[in-house]
Amino acid sequence: MKPPVFDYVAATSIDMALSALADAAGEAKILAGGQSLMPMLNFRLLRPSILVDINRIDGLGYIEDDGAIIRIGALTRHFQLETSAVIARHLPIVSHAMTHVAHLAIRNRGTIGGSLSHADPAAELPMLAVLLDAELLIASASGKRTVAARDFFLDALTVDLGGSELLTEIALPKLPRRTGWGFEEVARRHGDFALAAVAATLTVADGAVMQARIALTGVGPTPLRAGAAEALLVGRALDRDATERAIEAVRGAVTPDTDLHASSDYRRHLAGVLVGRALAVAWRRATAIGAKGGAEANP
Amino acid sequence: MIKPRDITVIVNGVARHAAVEPRLLLADFLRHTLGLTGTHVGCEHGVCGACTVLIDGDSARSCLMLAVQADGRGVETVESLGRIGQLNTLQESFHEHHALQCGFCTPGMLMTATDLLRKYPLASDDEIREGLSGNLCRCTGYEHIVKAIRAVVGKGGVAR
Numbered sequence: 001m002k003p004p005v006f007d008y009v010a011a012t013s014i015d016m017a018l019s020a021l022a023d024a025a026g027e028a029k030i031l032a033g034g035q036s037l038m039p040m041l042n043f044r045l046l047r048p049s050i051l052v053d054i055n056r057i058d059g060l061g062y063i064e065d066d067g068a069i070i071r072i073g074a075l076t077r078h079f080q081l082e083t084s085a086v087i088a089r090h091l092p093i094v095s096h097a098m099t100h101v102a103h104l105a106i107r108n109r110g111t112i113g114g115s116l117s118h119a120d121p122a123a124e125l126p127m128l129a130v131l132l133d134a135e136l137l138i139a140s141a142s143g144k145r146t147v148a149a150r151d152f153f154l155d156a157l158t159v160d161l162g163g164s165e166l167l168t169e170i171a172l173p174k175l176p177r178r179t180g181w182g183f184e185e186v187a188r189r190h191g192d193f194a195l196a197a198v199a200a201t202l203t204v205a206d207g208a209v210m211q212a213r214i215a216l217t218g219v220g221p222t223p224l225r226a227g228a229a230e231a232l233l234v235g236r237a238l239d240r241d242a243t244e245r246a247i248e249a250v251r252g253a254v255t256p257d258t259d260l261h262a263s264s265d266y267r268r269h270l271a272g273v274l275v276g277r278a279l280a281v282a283w284r285r286a287t288a289i290g291a292k293g294g295a296e297a298n299p
Numbered sequence: 300m301i302k303p304r305d306i307t308v309i310v311n312g313v314a315r316h317a318a319v320e321p322r323l324l325l326a327d328f329l330r331h332t333l334g335l336t337g338t339h340v341g342c343e344h345g346v347c348g349a350c351t352v353l354i355d356g357d358s359a360r361s362c363l364m365l366a367v368q369a370d371g372r373g374v375e376t377v378e379s380l381g382r383i384g385q386l387n388t389l390q391e392s393f394h395e396h397h398a399l400q401c402g403f404c405t406p407g408m409l410m411t412a413t414d415l416l417r418k419y420p421l422a423s424d425d426e427i428r429e430g431l432s433g434n435l436c437r438c439t440g441y442e443h444i445v446k447a448i449r450a451v452v453g454k455g456g457v458a459r
Contacts, residue, residue, distance in 0.1 A: 001343060007301050008321030008367055031368075038363040039344035042324075051321070055368060079357070079418075103433025104414055106345065108357040109364070190432040 003041035007050040011057055014139060017166055020052045022141040026163030028052050032075060032114035035106050060168065061111070063087060072170045074113025082107060090174040091132070093181040093199060097124045100183075103191045113167045116149075121156045122193035122218040124185070129170065130223045131199045131215035137169035146171075153222035176211070179203040180286030182278030186270055188261060194218040195262045198274040202238065204286040209233045214246070214278070219256040219271045226250045229275065238283040246279060247272040306370035310335065311379040319366045326350045328366035329376060337377040337406050341435070348434030351407040352376050358414035377406035380413070389413060389451050398447035400438035407434050412448050421452045 011017035021028050027049035031037055040046045054060060060075035063084045070090055072081070081087055082098035101107060101115075101124050115125040116136065129136070129149035136147050141164060152160050161167060175181065185197035196218040203211040212233040214226040229249035233242055256267035303318040310333060317332050324343075329335045329352070341347035343362045350361040353375040361374075381387040386394060389412055399405045408431070415421060415430040427445050436444065 002324065002327070003322040003365075005301055005320075005322055008304070008365070010367070010370075031365075034363050034365075034368075035345060035360075038365075041322075042343045042362070051365075053368060099429075103348070103411075104418065104430060105348065105351050105358040105360055105411060105433060108354075108414075109359050190429050 001042050001044060003038070004044050004047045006041075006048050008053065009050060010053045010055070013057060014060065014166065014168060017052050017054050017057065018139060018141045018164070020050070021164040021166065024048075024050050024052070024164075028163070030054055030114075030117070030166060032117075033077065033110040034114075035102070035110040036114065036118045036120065054166070065090070066171075068174055070172045070174060072112055072172065074111060074167050074169060076112050078102070078107035078110045078112070078115075079104070081112060091172060093131075093175070093183055093201070094128055094172070097128055097183050097199065100124055100185050100187070100191070100194070100197070106191075112170055116152070116170065117159060117161055117167050119153055119157055119159045119222070120193060121221050121223075122195075122197075123223075124194065124197060124217065126153055127197060127199055127215045127217035127223040129172075130225055131201065131213055132172050132175075133213075135171040136167055137171065138165050139168045140165040150225065156221040175201060176203050178205060178286060178289065179211075180282040180284065180289070182281035182285070184274040184278045184281075186274065196256070196267050196270045196274060198271065198278045200275070200278040200282045202233070202279065202282040202286045204283070207237050207287075208235055209238060212279075214250065214275060216250070216254065216271055216275075219254040219267050224254070226253055226275070228253060233279070238279055243276050243279055247276050250275045304367050304370070306367055308366070308369045308371075309373040311375055312373075317366075321365060321367050323366045324362055325352070325364040325366050325369050325374070326361035328369070329361060329374070332366070335376050335378055339403055339406050341403070346433075346435070347404070347407070348411060349404050349407040351410045351434070353410055353414065356414075356417075358411055375410070377409055380409060388454065389416070389447075392447040392450045393444070396443045396447035396450060398439060398443040404434060404436040404438075408436065408444055412451075416448070416451060421448065424449060427452075 009020050029048040031051045031053040060073045062073040064071040088095045134149040182200045185194045187194050200214045212230040217223045229246040232245050251272045256264045258264045307316050326340050329338045339349040341349035345360045345363045352361045355373050381390050427448050
């Protein structure tokens with residue numbers, strides 16, 4: 001189908017976009033990469049009065065190394081994340097995960113700000129934002145605020161973002177030293193949305209887990225952190241018993257939906273399997289680099 | 300009534316001017332406004348890949364872009380690759396390897412492969428398959444398409 005009638009403005013600055021959003025009083029949609037918004041318009045699931053195109057705003061797509069943090073402009077394309085040397089060095093889990101995000105033609109256009117704002121319940125970037133304790137910088141005509149990724153995702157396709165607000169920057173803390181990571185996903189076709197996916201990091205010292213982070217997507221309305229499973233892993237080596245207990249904790253914590261692609265039971269089972277695999281890989285990476293230290297030593 | 304916007308798009312190296320409604324899809328601008336029907340429209344929601352073109356050199360779904368967004372940009376369609384009797388290396392390879400039957404997916408396959416060949420080493424057939432996973436073909440079973448692209452990788456890519 002074809003999109004419904006809408007007005008259109010190509011903003012050339014953040015202020016111009018914010019002022020257009022304020023004028024539209026909640027009836028506008030922000031057009032970033034368009035890889036989710038345009039299908040919804042073509043299906044006429046949305047009928048905004050105006051599209052505020054942010055693609056012509058200079059300086060909204062960037063990846064900056066800022067000490068302990070990597071700052072990513074909201075308009076940064078998936079392909080830039082996938083191929084950035086800064087991301088590969090400090091957040092290799094993000095580089096790897098991007099190869100699971102759709103296809104090249106989609107990654108050339110899709111943006112990190114768009115993916116997080118759209119919040120598909122099976123998307124990879126919202127899961128990574130939650131895993132990596134991202135801070136999101138949000139602007140509106142009346143000011144700026146920051147929100148933690150863990151508080152940002154409210155429900156399927158629903159985030160803490162008002163109709164006149166624009167997500168402008170994503171701040172991701174670099175992986176701590178002696179941290180290994182694992183990313184596991186199952187999808188029906190490479191590049192499709194995940195039936196379930198798991199991302200995990202383990203920070204290891206003296207043969208024991210100091211910090212464990214586990215995030216999941218595709219198994220609920222929002223990406224989630226498996227807090228109970230994380231707590232079980234801390235203070236000991238990752239052995240078979242610890243892994244099994246973490247898997248059980250994750251399976252107890254998720255209530256996936258049944259849909260055309262997979263049943264709830266299958267997704268719950270799959271989530272556990274993927275947690276086990278992701279933890280094993282993260283542990284192997286963390287212990288392999290233990291003596292050398294530094295996330296950049298990750299394979 | 301939404302007022303049409305004047306745009307200038309460099310299509311296959313030629314500046315094309317038009318007044319378009321904001322809601323006009325780039326795919327429909329190419330096909331209906333300009334008459335460049337080489338770009339095919341299948342699903343209109345970014346899944347089938349038939350409408351893939353290059354925007355400033357990067358592959359993109361022309362059904363997921365508005366014509367107004369292409370204002371001032373360079374768009375390359377399948378018509379830019381070669382002509383009958385003068386196919387480019389990739390098209391010649393598709394011909395040689397029987398990489399098409401009905402031809403509906405072919406423009407998208409060619410434009411996708413053009414971008415893949417520039418950006419990825421495509422060292423294995425799995426990498427080629429992964430790269431093509433966003434383009435649907437209902438005739439060939441993909442095998443011959445993979446072979447056609449493999450042969451071009453072996454020749455060191457497409458000179459364009």
